[in-house]
Amino acid sequence: MKKNECIAYTDRELIEKSIQDTSFFACLYERYEAKLLRYIHHISQVNEEEALDILQDSFIKIWKNLHDFDADLSFNSWVYRIVHHQTISEWRKSVSFGKNKTVDYELHLKYVQNEDLSYEEIETEKKVMNIINQLPDHYKAVLVLKYFEDKNYIEISDILKIPEGTVATYLNRAKKMFSELAQKQHISFFE
């Protein structure tokens, strides 16, 4: 199926059609691939190959659970939820196996920004990611979803499966911790 043919269908229609024809499932994959890879790189420090593996495993889970898709939820939130859990689980496994996880900023920037960035913007992005990566997973996730993925409170609640009130609390604490870390490390974003 060609890309322009996929555009004609909504996510929900693609889910229904995927069960009969996997080429529609390919449409879903293509629609979300870039966003999800970016998200994986935001919340973990996996390399390119590992991120693709996570995405593969996530889409196999999505395939298996197509009938469990909740019509009250947006497909976007559902797919982010599955990828989030897969990423966190794989990331924790790899960290516990003692792999050396240093942030590859070049790789990160490849996914987080499509447009050309100025030198200052790249430096700021590196600083931001450096601090975000020092935050606990749950704080990191809410910050990334809110400010990098542009999700609202309801969507974050659906993705992380936590109450909206908890999203607000995490976000406040994450922002506070972020500025404390920035201060401690003498990092300023207003130079």
Next chain:
Amino acid sequence: MNNFDKILEKIEHQQIEPTPKWYFQFKNWGFWCLFVISILIGSMAFSIILYSIQQTDFVLISHFSHSSWENILVLLPYFWLILLLVFSILAFFSFKNFKKAYKYSLVSILALSVFLSILLGTLSFISGIASFLENKFAYQVEIYNSIEEKKLQHWMQPKAGFLAGEIIDSKIDTLLIKDFSGKEWQIIYHEIFIPPILELENGISIKVMGKIQSDNIFIAEQIRPWKAFGGQDRSKNKKKKK
């Protein structure tokens, strides 16, 4: 080969099929059933705890030779408390498995489970279901020590100052009773408080607090009706266990 082709290859090679819809529906339905059953059992346990509290002679605790706490611990309906706890936890976990459960905080889920158990339990207590259930349970389950049995054990300790039985003869300042083991006792009472609702007539079951004077003579300090409100009438409730 792009990443999606790899996914497709894996799906085809391992013959991975989407899990059927009925499986998810069955799972959701199962959690709902578990939740409802847990709440019902939890509320039943709560109603019997209320019934047990009502039947406990708290006024007597201060008369015990042991400490009050020790006696409260003895009188607690442990079986029903454990049942309430287990089914409240089960209700909580089954609710947590509902699709939209994450929208609610842990505290509100716990509060909902407890509120439902208390509400249904209180209704069941008021309607008399609690005493009926407790009695049925005591009748059916061999090892279960019913509230009535606990009460009986407690009131069959004349040496400790607790005696209960049925009046077989009544005279001024003296009663003749047959305790629940069949032994006859002469109860001597003089200027003691007797609840106005209690008529000291033949066939009435009473509980007496006082001290033993000789083999079958008991000096009463307090006389109360055996049956508390909503409780079992000993004379009508001859429990038969197999």
